[in-house]
Amino acid sequence: MEVALKIWRYDASTGQRALKPYEVDVSDEATLLDTLDVVKDKVDGTLAYRKSCRMMICGSCGMRMDGRAILACKERMKPIVDSGHVPVISSMGNMPIIKDLVVEMDPFWKKVRDVKPWLDPGYDEASEKERVVSQQQMNVIAKESLCIMCGCCVSECNAMEADPDFRGPAALAKGMRFVGDPRDNIEVERLNELNDEHGIWDCTRCYFCNERCPKGVDPRDAIAKLGAESVKHDITWDLGAKHAKWFITSTKTTGWLRETELVPKTQGILGALKETKFALALARRGKVPPPGPIHVAADVDEARALYNLVKEQGRDGAAGIVQGERGLARIEHVEAEKAHEEAAGDGSA
Numbered sequence: 566m567e568v569a570l571k572i573w574r575y576d577a578s579t580g581q582r583a584l585k586p587y588e589v590d591v592s593d594e595a596t597l598l599d600t601l602d603v604v605k606d607k608v609d610g611t612l613a614y615r616k617s618c619r620m621m622i623c624g625s626c627g628m629r630m631d632g633r634a635i636l637a638c639k640e641r642m643k644p645i646v647d648s649g650h651v652p653v654i655s656s657m658g659n660m661p662i663i664k665d666l667v668v669e670m671d672p673f674w675k676k677v678r679d680v681k682p683w684l685d686p687g688y689d690e691a692s693e694k695e696r697v698v699s700q701q702q703m704n705v706i707a708k709e710s711l712c713i714m715c716g717c718c719v720s721e722c723n724a725m726e727a728d729p730d731f732r733g734p735a736a737l738a739k740g741m742r743f744v745g746d747p748r749d750n751i752e753v754e755r756l757n758e759l760n761d762e763h764g765i766w767d768c769t770r771c772y773f774c775n776e777r778c779p780k781g782v783d784p785r786d787a788i789a790k791l792g793a794e795s796v797k798h799d800i801t802w803d804l805g806a807k808h809a810k811w812f813i814t815s816t817k818t819t820g821w822l823r824e825t826e827l828v829p830k831t832q833g834i835l836g837a838l839k840e841t842k843f844a845l846a847l848a849r850r851g852k853v854p855p856p857g858p859i860h861v862a863a864d865v866d867e868a869r870a871l872y873n874l875v876k877e878q879g880r881d882g883a884a885g886i887v888q889g890e891r892g893l894a895r896i897e898h899v900e901a902e903k904a905h906e907e908a909a910g911d912g913s914a
């Protein structure tokens with residue numbers, strides 16, 4: 566089939582950027598990566614992009630198609646050709662471009678290294694026996710373990726656009742992969758570090774990372790798990806954690822969010838006083854609810870019952886964060902397979 570595409574070419578040494586059109590003949594099964602290979606082989610050998618495995622496991626070929634981050638080896642070209650669309654290919658966002666579709670990933674790797682991406686079991690000498698960990702224990706980090714470090718989530722992260730020092734979804738998902746691992750013994754130390762100035766509470770919850778991750782890691786869910794684990798371990802010195810805690814207290818006691826008290830409960834009395842001017846401006850526009858009497862929702866018992874259920878089930882911390890559908894489907898598949906094997910085993914006995 567004949568594929569037309571446009572590629573943003575960039576040369577860091579000259580600073581020149583240009584959108585160039587290409588047309589090549591590829592097989593019907595061709596991915597974007599196959600198409601780029603043909604462009605490089607037959608049209609312009611100077612085109613630069615990264616690749617290695619060609620099968621969605623090495624994470625090298627992250628780039629953007631029509632403004633959204635993708636893995637080039639995962640995108641089939643046939644449906645795009647059939648629709649008559651000419652896609653625009655560019656480098657990933659939030660990372661400086663070195664050449665064409667190749668970005669500087671050093672800051673990305675530094676952030677990953679900063680979360681200590683290795684197990685620290687808390688002892689120097691390994692025990693004689695192996696340490697068995699159940700599937701159920703590992704389910705908490707089933708999705709985070711799938712990360713291939715492609716950077717697609719970082720490319721789309723709103724918080725990183727505003728603050729390049731934000732740890733970012735990939736590093737934080739990696740952080741959760743070790744915080745949630747039952748074999749790791751420095752969980753509290755890790756959580757304290759991840760609560761720092763550019764840490765978990767700076768995420769704007771835009772969910773773009775979940776949407777763009779090609780492997781179903783759902784980094785935003787990982788960040789939510791880190792927040793829940795922090796509250797569980799009473800690591801609540803950050804304003805974001807205080808804010809989250811007040812949400813829980815407020816909904817548990819009245820069934821709704823008491824916004825008037827949100828600022829003093831989160832920032833303290835002194836912090837709240839500093840916001841007086843802003844509060845008065847809101848009040849003048851009728852945007853501040855009256856301080857009293859405290860409104861209690863008619864169905865407050867439902868909110869309390871939910872709170873109590875979570876406590877009874879021991880679902881505070883990461884266990885209380887609802888997993889994305891893809892992650893759940895995978896876990897259900899593994900469990901169904903196990904049940905099937907057990908049933909087959911019973912039959913043969």
Ligand code: SF4
Nearest residue numbers: 722768769771772774
């Ligand atoms: S949800 Fe948070 S981490 Fe994910 S892309 Fe948005 S701001 Fe970044």
Ligand code: SF4
Nearest residue numbers: 712713715716718778
């Ligand atoms: S979380 Fe997903 S998008 Fe982000 S680096 Fe890992 S695999 Fe790539």
Ligand code: FES
Nearest residue numbers: 618619624626638
């Ligand atoms: S080439 Fe390895 S993920 Fe695409």
